[in-house]
Amino acid sequence: MFKTYEINQGIRLHYLKDSKFKTNTIAVFIRTKLSVENATKTALVAECIKGGCKKYVTKQNIAVVLEEMYGSVFDVSVIKRGDEQIIYTYFEGIRGYDVFEKSVEFLGDVLYSSIIKGSALKKAKKSLKESIEAVRDDKGEYAVEKMIEKMCGQKDSFGVPALGYSKEVDGIDEDTLDKHYNHLMTSAPMDIFIVGDGDEDNVGERFKEIFSGARCNIEEIKHSEYISSSDKPQVFLENQQLNQGKLCICYSTGLKAEKKSLMGLMVLNEILGGGANGRLFLQVREKEGLCYSIGSFVFKHKMLLVVQAGIDKKAYDKVVGLVENAVNDIKKEIDEKAVEEGKKGIIKAYQGIGDTPVERINFAFSMTLLGLELEPEEFMEEIKKVTALQVAEAAKALKSEIIYFLK
Template sequence: MFKIFEINEGVYLHYYKTGKFKTNTTAVLISAEMKAENAAKTALAAQVMKSGARKYPSQRAMAVKLEEMNGAVFDVSIIKKGNRQLIYIFFESVAGTFNDGADFIKEVIFYPVHLSGSGFSKAKDRLIYEIKSVKDNKSEYALERMAEEMENGAYSIPGLGYAEEAAALKPQMMKRFYSSLLTTGIIDVYFVGSEDVNTVRKKYESLFGRTRCNIKRIAEQSLKPKFKEAKTVKEEQGLNQGKLCMCYSTGEEASKENILSILVLNEIIGGSGGSLLFSKVREKEGLCYSIGSTVNKHKMLMVIEAGIDKNDRSKVTGIIKKSIEEIKSGITEEEVLKAKENISKNYDSVFDTPASIINYGFTMRLLGITDTPKEFAEEIKAVTVKEVKEMAEKLKCETEYFLV
């Protein structure tokens, strides 16, 4: 799908040519290993990048330059995938502004101006505010707290790190960390657009041509069951609507075959409005405001989320657990077929936007899967009832977290 070039040691260009869009889109993803002691540093590096650069020393100056490039779009964020914490630099501009756009990205990455001084303090304050404000989004907060209660390495570390770690960061410490990140971290550059491949390659070879060494390649690990019995946690905040999160582990490696099976299983259990849990808990019993499940492919986990009345916890968890056991004892051909059809349709929309093309490409690369969206959809259609049932039998409730 993408043409891949190693343009420097540990720096990879992923090129996808298309004339479908009126824009050229570049995403630069800088990988850091997810560690408690470094999570806030990586998140602060992202804040510093979008605060100002040598030629554009303020966010206002950046905005002016973006407007000069016919309203180009730029953002820097943090995403968490498996054992990786990633700085995600997104840039999109109309065709014909590729060189200016690449130069803008160069400034942002290599010439930040707020690794010290008042700009550093402001960037740190913004990060601390973002970390603390997660508590205001109860659904996001509940998921983060559930993961923390899992006590399971990288999975349990918040994506932005900890406020107390961020507060302790000093300019000299950050400068050393930032330099090391750019020298040793894996960097993936994704390009989607109509610009000639040789033009794009030469430009980014020049941009990322700096000396690199001791490249840190991050190994992925599945999440192994930690507790003999499910850990139950209740956190009280005086809410009327409770947030229930239940995490089920499989103990399996994130192979393509296992991922295919758990995707189909998840669709049956809680992946859509026609799922088992939606039908039983919401439509039949009327015990929730919302309910659904998602898959963490990197860790081979299934997480069930529900918004419920604070007094209905035991009823809802009882139905969920009973439904999981029923799934283990019997899955029908009809259920599997319907689930496979629903999932396969999702991959038809991958090519709708440059961002979704990049997201698909990068996610699959981390998982070691080389299938195109069409090929992956065909693989899903080939999943058998036996494979789904075997995956269901491996489900084990690790943590039950209730925020109320």
């Protein structure tokens, strides 16, 4: 179990002492409200952190010091969770040889003395635009992002892309970005997760020293439910002359992301689109042969269920009809056997969470954002408790919001 301490205003340290792994793993999550105004700037700050700092000026300098720390791993990415945009800084280094001590200092350097100007900023802008373009090149990921953007519009920050907007990148000047960088480091909530075997008190003190900078006006980030505003689903077709069409259908529930409702929706999702045993796969692919792939997933913080499929473009109408029929059928009747099979599928997927430090950290952070104090074993026990009634309530709450087809 992670032990949690507040080491500075708005900064929490979560430490799991575990000697079964050969490495110490550190993840720093810098959290901010997702917004049209700041999304691109936040993503650009992440690129600057990744690109170098005053002590290690370039990525090449960083690569050298990582190699000196016995091939340690360092990366920075940007993720979106509900109404939050998060800079995710990751470090993994071998146990012993003073690597942990050096890693703490290294993280302090790259986070608190990033270079936000000159050639470093120019390189960061180029890298960010390439990352945004890479999302566009991944047609499945792009279709989901555009679907959410179209569905949410300006009314819900969840519609803002995690990496911001390519058209804004070049217009961000040094002063503007430096001001935003300072805001993040002084006012953004941070969660630091560590899995390692170091002395608990020593670990806490070292991080307290590194993250001891002045903090004020800590952001208060609240997650809001998605509010449906239309009786009929919106339909968007985008033509990119693809060989394989990408279909996304999003269903809202109007439910809050609370434990009982969330667990019910997760089991429903497993029954509907959980891999080769899901109803969608069995009916649309196996029985009708109308898609290359099909499944579903849940945006937990927004309690949205998304059906995603790769299909022959000519099969669009038939596949949409079959998905609608499958959802309507599951609304009418949920049998106990399907619920039990759905629960088994989820439990099987979560049983390996403790096998790697990064999975352990990602799970714990996800639970933190959802406000659920659950260990993996406790989470699986909660899944086991889900009833057919809970699943039926989630199914009846499903409302088709948007059909997005990239062809």
